[in-house]
Amino acid sequence: MKKIIRTATVSISLDILLKGQLAFLKEHYEVVAVSGQDVHLENVDNREGVRTIPVAFQRQISPFKDFVSLIKLYKVLRKEKPLIVHSITPKAGLLSMLAAYFAGVPIRIHTFTGLIFPYKKGFLHHLLLFLDKILCRFATHIIPEGEGVKKDLVAFKVTKKPLKVIANGNVNGIDLDFFNPNKVSQIEQENLKQQLHIAASDFVFVFVGRLVSDKGINELVAAFTNLCKQNSNCKLLLVGPFENELDPLNRETLDLISSNKSIITVGFQDDVRPYLAISNVFVFPSYREGFPNVVLQAGAMNLPCIVTDISGSNEIIISNETGIIIPVKNEIAIFDAMQLLFHDNDLFQKLQSKSRVNIVSRFQQEFVWNSLLQEYKRLENNV
DSSP states (O other), X not given: OOEEEEEESSHHIIIIITTTXXXXXXTTSEEEEEEOOSHHHHXXXXXXXXXXXXXXXXXXXXXXXXXXXXXXXXXXXXXXXXXXXXXXXXXXXXXXXXXXXXXXXXXXXXXXXXXXXXXXXXHHHHHHHHXXXXXXXXXXXXXXXXXXHHHHHHHTTOOOSOBOXXXXXXXXXXXXXXXXXXXXXXXXXXXXXXXXXXXXXXXXXXXXXXXXXXXXXXXHHHHHHHHXXXXXXXEEEEESOBOTTTSOOOHHHHHHHHHXXXXXXXXXXXXXXXXXXXXSEEEEOOSOOSSOHHHHHXXXXXXXXXXXXXXXXXHHSOBXXXXXXXXXXXXXHHHHHHHHHHHOHHHHHHHHHHHHHHHHHHHBHHHHHHHHHHHHHHHHHTO
């Protein structure tokens, strides 16, 4: 059986982002997962049933440690002799494509789940752009996770190689059996509402993700605070961790969150489905994304979505059909969209009726997996 090696900088990417995919591919290829050794790599071994090989990668630029990782990876590839090496995440992509090239691997694929350099300035911008160009030089095939990522790769002239988005975008699709509103019982919903002091008559807006500036939380909290002044029976549910050291929220935002009883924070949650199930509208005012899984999850849970006009979000949401697309960093636009869905029940019902249908028709996990498998087979036939 021909062999595929999948690599990622940190093993949580293989564990969470590609959950189920490696087990599916194992039916057609021998699959080996390569990343740093930790509990997530063990999860991949146990759950996916594929062989794992530990090779540590540094997320930050570290020339000496990166060179050591490159040599270790080269030795693994020379020994394993795979047909395909397929990487995700930047550092693993760069080192995997270099090692695979020198190890003589015929098919070398990297998936860009997003680009970092467009949001950096000065020397770091030029360095990261240069490294992505090197990655593409040694890869045989480049897969952008979505059309937005593809446009950026073209706009910044990262590569002249053909760029092909798999299926309708996203690296893994969505498990529609798991993200299903029917999987959260009414009793469970009522108990959670009672625990969070949410009344049956409350209209709940929900955000899921890191509570940081880059996710648009400052604008979201300000917009919701103004909405509260006009409507007492609305709540904002914030599901996710604060990151005060990496990307802190404004002091004013933190004060509003702590003082406004209609804003509920619950921290990081392993299972976000119950929180989506008790909500009415998902709001995701992020500044930038690759292809956000959480928007897929919210849609699958039958929630209309308010999202910013950024890569990924504007590919998932169909404007005025499954949600509302608004400008980035615009508190007034967030307020207007929230107020509209709060007051216009006909529009709310229309968007809600099509939310899950949109995800089912375009992002079903098996569809994404089979599309990737077909791409592997096509490339294999052309070797």
